[in-house]
Amino acid sequence: MDFELLVLGDEGWGDEMLRATLVTLMVSLTAMGIGLFISIFGTLSKLSNKFYVRLIADVYTTIVRGIPELLVIYLLFFGGSNAIMSVAKLFGYYGYIELNAFVIGAIAIGAISGAYSTEVIRGAFLAVPRGQIDAAKSVGMNKFVIFTRILIPQVLRYALPGLGNVWQLTLKDTALIMVTGLVEIMRQAHVASGSTYAPFTFYITAALLYLILTTASNTIFNSAENWANKGVRRA
């Protein structure tokens, strides 16, 4: 194996791989953000009293969790621009709009991540004992105060381990958006191995970069869990 291919600067691919790692991280963070945003509405709809609202949320999570990620990405990659253009037509804009690969990737992975986050946050909501809400009502808290003082702090604590898992999934799913042409770790490794005929070197580097990302985020989530649980008594 030829490790000189990985030096930084003009001769090697090291700096390109590092930049690609940054792109992977950015896409993952954006996707996770989109996912969390979706999951707020997902959770509220799943816990709603209205049948149709619940049905929509159920259909969303079932479909996204039951269909391969690659198909969701293809749908947005080939159909995303058309969908945006038809929305733009309603507003009187008839030009050609092309979404860039970063946006498509982040939306696709975000939609997938959102379905998993919804289930995690719903579970965390249901884990808060009902008695606490009754108690909060009895001391005169209104809905908003109950939400911010009683529910949110506990839901975040219960949801943290599950969200850690979702983050790991999201991070690894971003490898799939190489098919849209976005230059993240996998695409960069693919391009580099194509022009140097050293695929093993580059894919093993890609694997190591992913391992670094997943291990680092695992450590961060563990310490976040410790911080969130510091007030919890343990036997």
Add this chain to the structure above:
Amino acid sequence: MNYELMIETFPKLLVGLNITIQLVLISLFVGFCFAIGLALLRLSNNLFLNFFAKTYVFYFRGTPLLVQIFLIYYGIAQFEFIRESFVWYFFKEAYWCAILALTLNTCAYSSEIIRGGIQSVSFGQIESAKSTGMSGFLLYRRIILPIAFRQALPAYGNEMILMVKATSLVSTITIMDVTGIARLIIAKTFSPVEIFIVAGLIYLTINFIVTRLVNLCEIKLTPYLRRVN
């Protein structure tokens, strides 16, 4: 919505279903057999074996499946001594590379699930089995593994669904499974929504059947939890 196209596409995608199911069944079966061994290594007191199992699981759970597939299919070809030896007949076929990658991947995840199951077997049951004279292989075959499998079944059901979804990645290394054919038709007809719906329905149907079967197994395996009406 172009319904004609959807009806036309359906039989074409069913051709790919054959490959998808082959990949799922072979990799799940072989992966599961090795996963039992890996779980036992992980639980063994031998530091070296334990370290091996830990590293294996760490690598396969910490990297995307796509990297693992590419590393085997494209990466191995970098080494000339492999290209010149007889194993090249195995590695030059995308199909076998895909099966190898999927098997190694599911092996890592399943071994963790099985390990959880084995660790959940209560010590009292093992102790009483030992007191009746069972040990070693017999203890595992009669007491520990059956209880462990029952405990691990729901989690393993999830792993099966993840594998069904994971097989779609083999379309990136030229294998024409359901997703591969769907991609081809989308690129030709440029009607992503219709094809997505048809392909998606096929995957949802498979996953629905898998969840039903796992549920059925669960009911069969836990007669003591059944409610008496």
